Amino acid sequence: MASPCGTAIFVSSDWTEMNKVLAAGLIGLVIAAVTGRDAVAQHRYEVLVFSKTEGFRHNSIESGVEAIRALGAGNGFGVYATEDSDYFHTDSLEHYEVIVFLNTTLDVLDSTQEAAMVDYMQSGGGWVGIHAAADTEYDWEWYGGLVGGYFASHPAVQPADIVFTDRLHPSTKDLPLVWNHTDEWYNYEPNPRANVHVLAVIKESSYEGGTMGDDHPISWAHHYDGGRAWYTGLGHTVESYAEPYMRAHLLGGIEWAAGLVEADVTATLASAYDEVLLTTELTDPMEIDITSDGRVFIIEWAGSIKIWEPATGEMRVIGWLPVDKNIEDGLLGLALDPQFDDNQWVYIYYSVISDGPKKINRLSRFVYDGHMLDMDSEIPMLEIPVQRSTCCHSGGSVQFDKDGLLYLSTGDNSGGDRNSLDPDLRRWADQGRTSANTNDLRGKILRIKPEADGTYSIPEGNLFQADSLHRGEIYTMGHRNPFRISIDDSTGWVYWGDVGPGLVDGWDEFNQAQEPGYYGWPLFTGYNDPYPHYHLAEREYVEPNAAAPLNESEYNTGARELHEAIPAWIRYYYGPSEEYPELGAGGLNPMAGPTFHFDEVNAFDTALPPYYNGKVMIYEWMRNWIKIVTIDEDGSVLEIDPFLLGNDYIRPMDIEMGPHGRLYIIEWGDEFWGSNANAQLVRLEYYGAPGPLEKEVPEMPPARSLSLDWPPNGAVFDFDSTYTYRVTVNDQARADEAIVRVYTGFDTSPIPLATYTRPEGEFLITHDYTHNPDLHYADRFAIVEACLDVSCVRAKLHPRLKEAEHATSAEKSARKTYSARPASKHWGRTALTAMPLENGSRLTYTPLNLQGIDRLTFRFRATGTGTILLSAEGSEMVLPSIKISPDTGQAVVPHQADYTAGVPPDFPGMGLLAEGAYDNWREVSVEIPSIPETITLMLTFESAEEDPAAELDWIRFEDAGFIY
Structure with missing residues (x-):
């Protein structure tokens, strides 16, 4: 193709070979020599490089032009370089598959030329922006959408770590996962993530002068106004254009923008997904599992077992278990047998009601008969003795791995002051009797092999061989409340969130177990940070040794010597984390979601796209977010990104990947204590098309059957004072059936004070005398709760002095x-x-x-x-x-x-x-x-x-x- 202007500058080559070689571990590109006029016809496409400046001029422009020429010579495209904006008219631009803005600055086009540029993109053109292309055309709104984000500021040139989070795009797939590169690092305004597909981010912790915080995109791509747009923030220095990684990056961006290679650039855009509302017929949903034909089994905290039928869109109750719903106990965990299609086995973990001194949580197997769960088919598989004298931490997540082994998480079943001088209070608060006890199943992740007769055996590779001091079921130990767990079917690694103590010296954690081990609690939290504990006999502080921890609890029934403590994978606290600021601030309740692996054979067209291969999903029940973790081959955290920025999730309670690659999410709803009208089950379906998608809006739920008229939600109280309550029941025939409970405590584990059975009365808010009365909880408050059947309303009350x-x-x-x-x-x-x-x-x-x-x-x-x-x-x-x-x-x-x-x-x-x-x-x-x-x-x-x-x-x- 000849240039439409008189003196075209181009390079041509025999592009049919397009060889790439590896030299010294780096990517090299074969640069072919110019073969003369006849070679022009061999160009696959033409590229226009535009580098006009009206502001700062980069001395690397010439190096950038030469680099693109070399790429053209080696990869079969012609290059024409110009700084003449008069070239921007339709007759000229139509000859180019790609226009490159190479370090342009400020206003480089007039209105006529801008119109030609718009027409070019609307006709299916491709645009590539390099570095200062983001420092261009600030007053042209259309261009702002094209580039994605404008230059705001930059520090001095310095090295920094780039994480290439998209491992499939041609501009990033041949680059290392992390590249330490020297450049001038732009800060952008606004952050482009909501409107573009981010290909790479820069870690602000690796250099000085970043102002974007936890999410700093540095390269991205998107479909824009009929065309394709790709941008990189790299390219300030002369030296960068000689680097093989930089050239591979540019080549992939140019070839994608030209339409020569395909890539998905909508995988991270919320507008490319439809959030399908499956049902709102839920009260306190806990855990789900999905059959091969898309039926969703759901358990609810108070004891109901339900199924959502995709054929009819209906929700049905298929069973009910009487459960002891004491604070955090109840119906806790659910999993379908890996061979469910053949055997119809359902595993459920729940808190058994007992009036006697023995209290247990039980894992049982049931049979689904195709319409109902046969409650008489129950085979108790595993029973765990618990105490219910005081709160808290029940855990209860049930999962299977690819080998058919069942994993069950259990909480430490503890609460209160473990340094109390009262032995009865100290016992229930001492996690040395549970989490750090090698002979106790609480505060653990258990791994067992279910057998056909309803019993179980101990698989090889657990933490202990069973003996008088060790339980063979234990896979990992040293947990406080591992509420949701997940298993990577590819690596076998186990992930969970561990809810922390919420006090000054404690951390909440996301964890990853690549092998069995001891994860620290109660001797350590976070990165093996000692957790304060006082040896009551000697009245002195005991500093534990992470390399050789000892369980010195007076209630320990297992081994004294423990395995070396394993630090947290991710730790964070109430305030913004210096290490992981992307986790935000606020209340804490970490949970682990699936690690995605795209299944080309079984995936539906609407499955989560391959971009997410190998990425780990984590979520926060208190902070209402879902995030994606990019890890290296060793499992280390490289980057944490928002999942579908702009989508809101209201206390996500469980996230599961369906058998055909679609993501299912249950949302608890607004209120901490549940019975929420906006609890729901949704399924994400990926369509890969930009643009807003209508979300189905559920009908308003029926009016509640009762109301709490007094006290008002959010009222102020004094401890050791008496107040009135008043409940109205809409059904007068049941006016005396409402139950009113009063709690005090903190967000994750309130302590019951009293229960009343009249619609009006008085209540006394005292300190919690089952714990140290002077203990300052992380968010101490009182709650008045009125319930009729499973419908509950609550008022949260604040102490007069609010920390x-x-x-x-x-x-x-x-x-x-x-x-x-x-x-x-x-x-x-x-x-x-x-x-x-x-x-x-x-x-x-x-x-x-x-x-x-x-x-x-x-x-x-x-x-x-x-x-x-x-x-x-x-x-x-x-x-x-x-x-x-x-x-x-x-x-x-x-x-x-x-x-x-x-x-x-x-x-x-x-x-x-x-x-x-x-x-x-x-x-x-x-x-x-x-x-x-x-x-x-x-x-x-x-x-x-x-x-x-x-x-x-x-x-x-x-x-x-x-x-x-």
Whole structure:
């Protein structure tokens, strides 16, 4: 093809060979010599390289042009390079399959030329943007959509780690999973991820000057306005264009943009999926499994077993088990036998009701008869003794691996203060009797082989050979509450989320077991960080040894010597994680989802695409997200990305991959304690087409059968005070059948205080006397719950003094703790935790009802000046702002006593916090108007200071609280 202008610059080659060789482990490209005019006809396509600049000019432009010429010579395309924008008219552009914007800057096209560019893309053209192509045409909205994100800033040239998360696209498939490359790293505004398919990200932890945080795309592709667009942020330096990896990257991008090679660039776009609502006929759904023909078995917490039928779209109840639904017990786990099509066996793990002293959780096998679950067919397979004197942690996930082995997760069945001087209280709180006990099945992931007669055998390769001190069923141990587990069928690796202790020294974890082992609890959390424990006999702090841990519990019935502790795969906490900021902040409840492997034989057209091959899915019940983890061949975490940005998941409870590659998700719904009208089962179907897809909207559910009229949701209370409750039952004939329960505690494990059977009455909110009464939980509150059958309504009540770190959500503020060994929250408030406030910090507290509250008091200390802006989301009432400085409000005398409540006097050194922890605290109060509604209280901090200007310790709600 001859150039349409008089003096075309091009290179041609014998492209039919297109050889690529490996040299010194790097990709090399064969660059063929120019063979003359006759070779022009052998070009597969033509590429226009445009490098006009109206702003900064990169001295690497010429190197970039030469690199693309060399790629053309070696791979059969012609190259024409120009900086003349007059070339942009339809008659010229139509001769090119790809237009490359090579380090263009600012406004390089006029309106006529822009129109020609639009026409070119709408006619199916291809566009490639290199580096400063993102620093171009800021005032042209269409171009902003084409490039995906504009240049915002950059640090100095430096090396950084790039993770190529798409392993199939031609521009990334031949590159290493991680490449340490030197370049100038752009920060982009906006983040392009929501509208493009990201091919590679840069790890901001590997260099200085990144401002995009946890998600920093550096290369992406998408279909745009009829054409194909590909961009890379690489290409600032002269040297980069000589690197074989860079050339392979560019070649793949050019060939995809030219339409010469196919690649999926919609796999990560929410608009390419249809979220099919299967049913809302659910109450507290727990775990699911899917048959080969798409039927979905579902269990509900209170005991119902259901099936969703794809042929009719109907949900049916197929069985019911009476269960002891004590706090976290109930109907917990479900799995279908791998040979279900032939034997119809269903495995269920549940809490058996018992009036006697022996309490058990049981794994049983049942038979499905094609219409109902035959409850009389139950064969108890495995029974685990438990205690129900106190809460918590039941676990209960059931899974099979590819070899037909059954895995069951169990919680540590513990709660309270393991340092209590009361032996009865200490026993139930001591996880040394369960999680670290080699002769106990709690706090474990068990692995067994189900036999045809309903019994089980112990497979080879578990953690122990069975003897008087060891249980052979144990695969992994040292868990607190491994609530959801998943198994990679390719590697056999086991994944789970472990719900942490929620105190100063604890972590929540996502874990990966490549082999059996001890995972630390209760001696360690996180990366084998010692968890505070006091040896009661010697009254001294015991520092455990991760290399040779010992179970010194007085209730240990197993071996004293344990395996070397294995650190967490991923650890995180309430505040933003420095290591994994992409996990966000807030409450914690980690769960593990499937590792995807595309099955070309059995996959439906709407299956999850091959992009996700080998990626691990994790999800957070408290934070309402699902994320995708890219790992290396050793299983190490390389990158954590959002899954289908823009899709909302309301407390995802279980995620399973169906036999044909489609993803099924059950959502618990809004309220923590369940009975949610928006609980649902959905299936994701992939269509690979950009553009919004309509989501089916469920009909409004029927009105609840009862209402909790008093107290209001979010009200304020005082401990050791009496309040009234009032319940209305719509069916007058059943007015006296409602059951009212009162709890106190913390988000993951509230403790029951009392149960009432009248629709009106009084209740007393006391400290939890089955635990250390001075123990400060991670989010201590009270709950009033009214139930009729399985329909329940609840009101969450807040203590008068609300710790700042117990915010529902926190932005630009991560808790700061002052403590000194051996002090910890295990004895009273022996650690002081505050929330640093910088410009843009935001704390929210919800639900909150301030009836009867006319004043808010804040304890803080300031090193600078700023303003706390208060707002009541959900109300029209305007709240005052508070200007703070080191002199604002009233100074308070150091309250060391505030931080040593409940400490035995003969525990030397306890309660001594870090130097400066007691200094310069002040209190300020503001009057607020009467607010009748339940609201979200939002605190936003504004300051001209660069560093945090203040720390907030607590908020106190003043005056009468809600009406008694």
